[in-house]
Amino acid sequence: MRKKSLRFISAALAVSMMASTLPVGAFALEVGAGETTAAVSEQKAATPCHLDGGKTIGETFVETYGTVYTLSGNYTQGITIETKQDITINIDGEVTITGVAKFLDVTGTGKVTINGTKDGVDQKIKMTTDCNVMNTGDTGVVYLEAAGADVTCNGGDYYSKETSEVNSTYSVFCVKDGSLKLNEVTAEAGERTHVIDCGGNSSASVEIHGGNFKASGINSGGIDCRGKGSVSIYNAKVESGNYVLAVGGSSAELKIYNSTVVGENENSCVTVQSGGSFWAENCEFTSVGNRNYNGGLLYMLSGKATIKDSNYVAERNSVTGILAQYLAFAFLNGPHKLTVENTKIKGCKKAFELEYDREGSDIELKNVTFEDNETDIYLKNDSSTPANAPQVELDEGTKDTAGAITVEVAYPADDVQITTKTTGKDYQQNLKLTGKNDGWLIGYEKGADGEYRYLTQRKGDKYFGLNTINATATTGEGDNVTTLKPYAQLKEGTPVNLTADILEGKKFARWKVEKVADGTPVTGLLDAETENTENTSFSMPEYDVIITAEYEDESIVDPGTGDTDYGGDIAAGVVIGGIAAVGAYEVGTGLYRILAMDDVAMPTNRIALAKLLWERAGKPEPESTALYSDISAEDTDAQKAARWAVEQELLNDAEDGKFHPAFPVSKLRVCLTWENAKQKGLFD
Numbered sequence: 001m002r003k004k005s006l007r008f009i010s011a012a013l014a015v016s017m018m019a020s021t022l023p024v025g026a027f028a029l030e031v032g033a034g035e036t037t038a039a040v041s042e043q044k045a046a047t048p049c050h051l052d053g054g055k056t057i058g059e060t061f062v063e064t065y066g067t068v069y070t071l072s073g074n075y076t077q078g079i080t081i082e083t084k085q086d087i088t089i090n091i092d093g094e095v096t097i098t099g100v101a102k103f104l105d106v107t108g109t110g111k112v113t114i115n116g117t118k119d120g121v122d123q124k125i126k127m128t129t130d131c132n133v134m135n136t137g138d139t140g141v142v143y144l145e146a147a148g149a150d151v152t153c154n155g156g157d158y159y160s161k162e163t164s165e166v167n168s169t170y171s172v173f174c175v176k177d178g179s180l181k182l183n184e185v186t187a188e189a190g191e192r193t194h195v196i197d198c199g200g201n202s203s204a205s206v207e208i209h210g211g212n213f214k215a216s217g218i219n220s221g222g223i224d225c226r227g228k229g230s231v232s233i234y235n236a237k238v239e240s241g242n243y244v245l246a247v248g249g250s251s252a253e254l255k256i257y258n259s260t261v262v263g264e265n266e267n268s269c270v271t272v273q274s275g276g277s278f279w280a281e282n283c284e285f286t287s288v289g290n291r292n293y294n295g296g297l298l299y300m301l302s303g304k305a306t307i308k309d310s311n312y313v314a315e316r317n318s319v320t321g322i323l324a325q326y327l328a329f330a331f332l333n334g335p336h337k338l339t340v341e342n343t344k345i346k347g348c349k350k351a352f353e354l355e356y357d358r359e360g361s362d363i364e365l366k367n368v369t370f371e372d373n374e375t376d377i378y379l380k381n382d383s384s385t386p387a388n389a390p391q392v393e394l395d396e397g398t399k400d401t402a403g404a405i406t407v408e409v410a411y412p413a414d415d416v417q418i419t420t421k422t423t424g425k426d427y428q429q430n431l432k433l434t435g436k437n438d439g440w441l442i443g444y445e446k447g448a449d450g451e452y453r454y455l456t457q458r459k460g461d462k463y464f465g466l467n468t469i470n471a472t473a474t475t476g477e478g479d480n481v482t483t484l485k486p487y488a489q490l491k492e493g494t495p496v497n498l499t500a501d502i503l504e505g506k507k508f509a510r511w512k513v514e515k516v517a518d519g520t521p522v523t524g525l526l527d528a529e530t531e532n533t534e535n536t537s538f539s540m541p542e543y544d545v546i547i548t549a550e551y552e553d554e555s556i557v558d559p560g561t562g563d564t565d566y567g568g569d570i571a572a573g574v575v576i577g578g579i580a581a582v583g584a585y586e587v588g589t590g591l592y593r594i595l596a597m598d599d600v601a602m603p604t605n606r607i608a609l610a611k612l613l614w615e616r617a618g619k620p621e622p623e624s625t626a627l628y629s630d631i632s633a634e635d636t637d638a639q640k641a642a643r644w645a646v647e648q649e650l651l652n653d654a655e656d657g658k659f660h661p662a663f664p665v666s667k668l669r670v671c672l673t674w675e676n677a678k679q680k681g682l683f684d
Helices: 004-021 042-046 059-065 568-576 579-595 606-616 636-647 667-679
Strands: 068-075 079-081 087-098 102-106 111-115 124-129 139-144 150-154 157-162 170-175 178-183 186-189 194-209 212-215 221-234 237-240 245-248 253-257 260-263 270-273 276-281 284-287 298-300 303-308 311-314 320-324 336-341 344-346 350-355 362-366 369-371 375-380 405-409 433-435 440-447 450-457 463-469 471-475 488-491 495-500 506-515 535-539 545-553
Touching (some): 139 157, 157 170, 170 186, 194 212, 212 221, 245 276, 298 303, 433 440, 440 463, 463 471, 495 506
Parallel strands (some): 068 087, 087 111, 087 124, 178 194, 186 212, 212 237, 221 245, 237 260, 260 284, 276 303, 344 369
Antiparallel strands (some): 440 450, 463 488
16 A cells, blocks of 8 residues: 555655754764753763662752763662753663652653663663552653653663553553653553553643554553543554554544554554544554454544545454444543545454444545455444434445445344435445345435435345446336336346436447446346347346446547647548557657656646646747636636647637636547647747
8 A cells, every 4th residue: 555655755754844843852862962051061961960760850950960861770769850951861771660650750841852772772661660559640651740841752662561460550651741752762561551641631742753662461551642632653553452542532632644553452453432533544554363342443432533545454354343333421422523535444344333323423435445344334223213323425436345335234124324315426326335134225315405325125035136327227018118216126037128328428338237246247147139239138137236338438539629630640540440549649658758757647638738738848928818718817827828729729729719628638639739749849
């Protein structure tokens, strides 16, 4: 999915963001780096002070010892940082922390830079505590609770675990308020520990660039964003045996870009609840292991979630990919706003399980691809009122690689609406949906207020559904002819007549016949004598079937592009035999790609072609200043390009005096026009 160029751009963006937001000291990775205040002597700056446990770094401490410090060795007491001045802490050798609740407790407003890399090697920071005995509540190796606290960690290998046998809120990094930046950090949560805890009643933010984050211990968790917290992750890897990412609270926001997320199926990769907001873009999600409770990729109770340009793979088919669930708890209850776009979901028992929400939900699938799932969409409606099923907005690009999108309804009933009603698009008839409920079909309805798909019971064991696209199907003879609606149910063996619809500018080419269930092509169904004509017939088979009339353009040459076809011999070849057209296309395309630069997209309409030619010619001024009424007067470049192209007889005016900028042009037309402009000497 993600090409090298995209990875390069993502990395460049991350570097750019880091360069624009991080303090200078954030990049001073060598021991002794960092700025010192004028009050500190050069000797103090050159010889960093080694920090002992129990110290408080306040203003007096900085004035005495400077602003650069080192950490190494064993600690049984924490360090409080309450200074308003900027300081740098360098990890110089392994740090072991025992019996401490908050090791680096930042309460001051000075910027704190912690450099965890020495000579290119991440230094280890290990912490072990017993929260049950100490009764400390929220804790962390790095702990922030002041509004102005600002900490940046560059590199370092952080690890922590909690030794009591009860769950705790202990974390490797805990941010109750203030901001924390992690650059290429490795962090691992051991027993009963979270990797990052961000948020609460105050605003808090965590920004991650690169690195690896893992929850590996018993009852350990990943990155938790709650309350008013904000977490942004770029180019990192996050994995956990429990939840990997969690967001909850009406003001909580978690975003992840260009990253890898791995869940081990004890829980979901991502949990969204209590009105939280989640955004994922260009990410790889994977579920591994043998069990899954609450959704492999996303477990959603309420809130907003958007997943774009990503992939999800379940390595065990017992997994539910995305579970949007309704629970009757006031603090968890609420509608879902779920959008999944340009994303593949693969290998699930259920790719989507969507539960009826009494407050209503908004679920959109755009260009989603299903692959190797037992069921693509499972709608969990209410048994007492089965018509109240969740509805899904499916666009034309959503598909199953095996054929039809499989849909199962928990409590099937007539007229259960499956898709959200849409208006003015007329595409839902063409959506390939097949029901997994025995004895039920997925029908189609269109009215003045829109079109939608719904569940309908089969009339009997021998009745099957027929859908025709770009064609009209009828049954009966003489005065008893009936025109069939989309997905009409017909008894096996019923004679059916097909007539291809007349489409303007199109010529009938062939019939395409396929099974609804899996998209398997069907041959031999249509009448052998008329199967390649606009009118044919067949007998209804013992399966649901889609029959499509396919068309081709009447001619290759685009009308209305020029007064001549730039050389009658070539034009004649295009229309008559096609041989000259093929040659001109191949040569013209090659010339275009060489001369117009390989990274320039080939124009697809008249105005794009005019602008390409005009820009190549050096943007000359046209002789006339008259404006075309169908081009915005404010778009001066488009007006000039169009007028100039017409004056040079590369393109022509339409009969009504307009330019018709959106009129499509073929690749052949582009190449011929380009060559004509060269022959006129308009450019080299």
